[in-house]
Amino acid sequence: MLGIPYLHPVLVHFPVAFLLLAAFTAFAWLIRGKTFWRQATALLLAAGVLGGFAAYYTGDDVAEAFKDKPSVKALVEQHEDGALWTMIFGCAALAGFIAAEISSRDKERKGLDGPDRKLRLRALLFVLAFAAAVLVGYTGHLGGTMVWGSAPARPAPDSGMK
Numbered sequence: 528m529l530g531i532p533y534l535h536p537v538l539v540h541f542p543v544a545f546l547l548l549a550a551f552t553a554f555a556w557l558i559r560g561k562t563f564w565r566q567a568t569a570l571l572l573a574a575g576v577l578g579g580f581a582a583y584y585t586g587d588d589v590a591e592a593f594k595d596k597p598s599v600k601a602l603v604e605q606h607e608d609g610a611l612w613t614m615i616f617g618c619a620a621l622a623g624f625i626a627a628e629i630s631s632r633d634k635e636r637k638g639l640d641g642p643d644r645k646l647r648l649r650a651l652l653f654v655l656a657f658a659a660a661v662l663v664g665y666t667g668h669l670g671g672t673m674v675w676g677s678a679p680a681r682p683a684p685d686s687g688m689k
Contacts, residue, residue, distance in 0.1 A: 533592070535585040536674075541578025543667050545571045546617060550653075550660035553620075557653040560643045562631065568656060569624035575659070576617045583610050598673045606673065609666030616662055620655035627652065 531537060549571035556564035586607070593599045627648065631641035642648050 533585070533589045535582060535589045538578060538582040538585055539667065539670060542575045542582055542613065542617070543663050545575030545578060546613070546656075546659050546663045549575055549620070550657045553653040553656035556643075557646075557649045560646075560649060562643055565624065565627055565631070565643060568652075569621065569628055572617060572621040572624055572656065572659075575663075576614065576621050579610070579614050579617055579663070583614060586610065593673075596673070598676055602669050602673050606666060606669040609662060609669055613659055613662040613666050616655055616659040620652060620659050623652045623655055 549568050552564050552568040552571060555561075556568055590599065590603050590607075594603075627642040631643065634641035
């Protein structure tokens with residue numbers, strides 16, 4: 528039977544996928560201002576943040592097991608810092624989208640314009656979601672570099688001139 532010795536490599540895919548998708552849906556909300564995109568972004572951010580916490584807290588076992596590997600020694604602190612900043616921006620974006628949802632329901636009940644009609648708010652929340660997506664990409668890049676090393680230099684293409 529195949530066992531999974533470390534959960535971290537399995538769990539890291541969830542924040543990567545969900546936070547990247549959240550940036551796309553936040554952009555759709557920024558452009559369109561439709562409730563659907565705001566709610567979709569909130570759900571994706573929630574899934575991404577939960578997956579991010581799971582990945583963050585399972586990373587120590589892997590770091591300890593491979594601490595003597597040169598690429599791990601060189602990058603593990605940057606990787607951990609990237610993960611922490613990803614979670615900070617992910618949580619800030621999630622809190623903003625939850626607040627927008629609560630505000631929207633309250634304003635709708637009172638017959639007022641909600642957050643879907645406020646471009647500045649949509650832009651701010653998009654920037655937070657986008658920052659979380661960029662940070663998760665950077666953190667994932669560092670993790671991949673620790674595992675696989677850096678990409679070898681590609682040979683120059685043959686120009687046909689000799």
